[in-house]
Amino acid sequence: MIIRFKFSRRGPVRYLGHLDMMRYFQKVVMKAGVSARYSEGFHPHQLMSFAYPLGVGMETDGDYMDLEMEDGNDPETVMDELNAVMNEGVKISAAVALKDNAENAMAAVSAATYELIIDCGAPEEGRKVIKAAVSEMLASDTIMAETKKSSKNIRPGIFALDIEPEENVNDQIKISMFLSSGSKLNVRPADLFDTLLTMPSVAGSGLSFRLSLLRRLEIFGLTEDGRNVPLDHADVL
């Protein structure tokens, strides 16, 4: 059976790369002594996969890991056993068994939500500038994101983009976003942030902005009838 775990990672552990995160979970599984299944061969390894590699520096409240286990395991019990041996800022918040024909987590990804905290020397003025930039972005039909390799229009992949009202966040500038992910159109939050800084109102402001925290909130999959639902929702299992 395959169990899908939803996990968060917060704090200093966010500076791990994807492969190290995987190695971390493998050790957690070993420590907890839960009955994972292994590949054949001289150096058997656990059959573990992730929905969406977590970038270095990114926090998450809603990432997913699939683990093949011996049949008959109770997802919640396994979750508790794994949580009992972790205290580094990683925590599993939900566990569900996949149906036999479920898509693997990576292939199922359709969208993700993020929040982003931006530092600025003059926060009050800065928030106005970012607010304007967000409006400019949403108003246009094409937004070209330049990466090292290519340039693509990410506008259709921005499902939502909001700036948090001031009263909720004190001095911080915080924006939240709902972005298309996966094989069709993948919008990376960092690319979006970089592109935001090229909007006319930012460029004209003379202020400088720095990303101080990037956090994924949830990863979604697409149901048969075209809704984006969290990856542990019964309709995408």
Place this chain on the structure above:
Amino acid sequence: MIVKAEDRKLALTHEILMSIDKPSRYTGGEPNSVMKDPDKTKVRFVMCFPDVYEIGMSHLGIQILYGMFNSWEDVWCERVYSPWTDLDKIMRDRKIPLFSLESQRPVKDADFLGITIQYEMCYTNILQILDLADIPFYSKDRTDADPIVIGGGPCIYNTEPIADFFDIFYIGEGEVRYRELLDLYEECREAGIGREEFLKRAVAIEGIYVPSLYDVTYDENMRFVSMEPKYDFVPARIKKQLVKDMNEAFYPTAPVVPFIRATQDRAVIEVQRGCIRNCRFCQAGQIYKPVRERSVDYLLDHAKAILKNTGYEELSLSSLSTSDYTGLKRLLEELIDYCSQKKINISLPSLRIDAFSLDVMNKVQDIKKSSVTFAPEAGSQRMRNVINKGLTKEDILNGAEMAFRGGWNKVKLYFMLGLPFEEHEDAEAIAVLCNDIAKVYFDTVPKEERKGSVQITASSSFFVPKPFTAFQWAPMNKPEEFLEKAKITKAAVRAQLNQKRISYHYHDCGTTIIEGVLARGDRRLSASIEYVYRHGAIFDAWTETFSYENWIKAFEETGVDYEDYIFRTRPDDEEFPWDFIDSGVRKEFLLREWKNASMAKKSSNCREQCMGCGCTGFGCGVCVE
């Protein structure tokens, strides 16, 4: 209050962390790292391995001391490693003080900075650590606002080139005297006694060497003459400390597990300490004498506990010569049994190749991918007698034959060049030995059974004479002699019938020369080390950052005739700067071995027959078996 690992405020900003390679080298919080309440501990001890995180985290000694210190309620032990060059630059530019991984607080505020010194080429990194921490380089310039800087590890068997940079050296195995030292420290602090007086009192503890309490004299050629205590309460000789009963000593069952892949990314059990073999070039073989074993039961219990507490998927056995461990058969049988149930790999140390080891290797490795390893160290039998390496050509060829029959076809061989009394034909003999191994393959394995063909990989490093070995009197080869010998070996390999099956590599010789100078140098070298550091040297153990020219210039500028330390044969009666250390092994014994070497005369090992090296005084290990 104890701050949880996940709630710590990091010393580096998000922006900096995102701009450097492998930021989690600097963020701590790894599984089994220890957080304590600073208000409830009396001593903050920062332990440093002066190289990059992945190397430092692979070191067993720090894990032992870290676990032991943190098992004491009054002590909080933290870690720090050398910031890699990318972060080093940022820290200098922005004046960010060096911080420890756990608390992320400045190292300068600690009570102790303990530096483990594993190889000479990290000496400039020691200065980097002090520099970034804003601690004066020289002990004499430090005040009560600085931590006590204490050094340990194998290089302290010649502390002198770095003696001025340290307040204390701890001579020997850390498990033994630290409690006493920390008790004294706490006592002094409560009584309002400062560092100077503390250091004076510390010398009453066995194994504690305070370099500033000695005067060194040199002759008109600037050669070391003697080192005398400045006061009568300072001991003239410092006795190496060692663990008498390895089954009683502290061993960590919950070592810190690095998040990122370290060089040694596995659980480790140390089966024994020391070595019975008396190879004449080998410092480790002498300074860890006598060999002391751990019981099989102790090791099995610890291995299981470590695996349970770390989640490692691989276990390895550590010691200088694991084949000599008397309980090896039972240990491996039980471990293989346990680990295969738990899907844990066993990574074997290089064992002496025989029926038993091949059987074990067959069980835990993929024969197609693995190789069998021999370390004859020298190509000819005469040279192996000179260095007292017991391995004969017959052993090697028989071992290879057995391995080929068992299905292996990769052989690795390790040699040294530039050994004392070495001739050109000894360099050629390396090639002949490789060729003979290939021949054994073709004679042993019928054509139709050959899968791929035999691959022989030979590599040679250049020999560096080390203190506390029979070769401490020996001259080193000059760079051109090293290279000439490597060329001879290379040409000889090409001339062999089976040359296509043999690949030969040799190591760089620039590092070797500098290592040689630092290994047998004296206190005058601290100026050279400071000079070379101030002119940009750092991470000298790394080829991409090492500069030979820089070092040679530093010796010239600081008036040090470096050739005098390495290229001459030292007279039998020369006083060495490291003679004040009582390692247990007597100088007369080493001298006798030096003479035996010159006659290519073999000696025994500790189990065949005691050679009376002087270690019986410790009353433990193989000496009393």
